[in-house]
Amino acid sequence: MRRNIVLIGMMGAGKTAIGTELARRLSAPFIDIDAEIERAAAMTIPEIFARDGEPFFRARESEVLARVLAGQPAIVSTGGGAWMRQENRERISAQGVSVWLDCDLETLWHRVKLRPTRPLLQTADPRGTLERLLNERNPVYALADIRVPATRGCSIDATTTRVQEAIKAYDPEILEKLS
Numbered sequence: 001m002r003r004n005i006v007l008i009g010m011m012g013a014g015k016t017a018i019g020t021e022l023a024r025r026l027s028a029p030f031i032d033i034d035a036e037i038e039r040a041a042a043m044t045i046p047e048i049f050a051r052d053g054e055p056f057f058r059a060r061e062s063e064v065l066a067r068v069l070a071g072q073p074a075i076v077s078t079g080g081g082a083w084m085r086q087e088n089r090e091r092i093s094a095q096g097v098s099v100w101l102d103c104d105l106e107t108l109w110h111r112v113k114l115r116p117t118r119p120l121l122q123t124a125d126p127r128g129t130l131e132r133l134l135n136e137r138n139p140v141y142a143l144a145d146i147r148v149p150a151t152r153g154c155s156i157d158a159t160t161t162r163v164q165e166a167i168k169a170y171d172p173e174i175l176e177k178l179s
């Protein structure tokens with residue numbers, strides 16, 4: 001049954017911020033998959049990448065996502081790479097509505113450049129890495145049920161309103177299941 005709202009998109013697109021605000025407005029549970037992984041591992045995401053590597057992180061990410069999607073209906077914010085795995089996409093599509101926060105490179109870079117919390121960007125050329133990932137991932141993000149533009153001009157508030165309206169147009173019943 002499709003009963004979760006699942007935010008997908010690049011690092012810095014606003015999945016955590018918009019998910020938090022959407023859940024507040026709907027009085028619905030909010031779950032951030034990265035935060036759940038950190039809680040379960042009692043380590044931060046950079047620590048998990050440094051100690052156990054990306055394949056280990058991806059395996060934990062899929063496990064946590066499956067558990068969360070099967071739990072109470074919720075607003076779920078994924079990490080940017082979660083949607084890249086087919087098994088994750090299939091689970092999300094079976095148990096929720098996927099919402100892609102589509103954001104341009106300049107905006108993403110502006111938001112993530114000062115934060116050391118994203119291990120994939122700890123490279124010699126982080127902006128180039130972000131651009132490469134964006135170009136690789138955008139065609140896959142485009143498979144989402146709903147696309148919402150999330151560029152620099154739109155505040156968290158305005159983007160959340162757009163997400164709400166897009167979900168209402170796509171499947172009004174899912175909002176009822178959440179509240």
Ligand SMILES: Nc1ncnc2c1ncn2[C@@H]1O[C@H](COP(=O)(O)OP(=O)(O)O)[C@@H](O)[C@H]1O
Binds near residue numbers: 012014155156
């Ligand atoms: N629409 C927006 N307008 C302004 N700032 C935003 C917007 N969306 C996100 N941010 C800010 O950008 C940063 C990254 O957002 P975050 O929600 O962590 O992105 P993600 O979870 O997709 O990586 C945060 O500091 C957040 O407050």
Ligand SMILES: O=C(O)C1=C[C@@H](OP(=O)(O)O)[C@@H](O)[C@H](O)C1
Binds near residue numbers: 011016078080082118
């Ligand atoms: O894009 C990615 O592969 C990742 C995005 C991060 O989450 P955010 O998208 O919330 O930054 C986090 O899961 C990890 O650093 C990997």
Ligand SMILES: [Mg+2]
Binds near residue numbers: 015016034077079
């Ligand atoms: Mg996030």
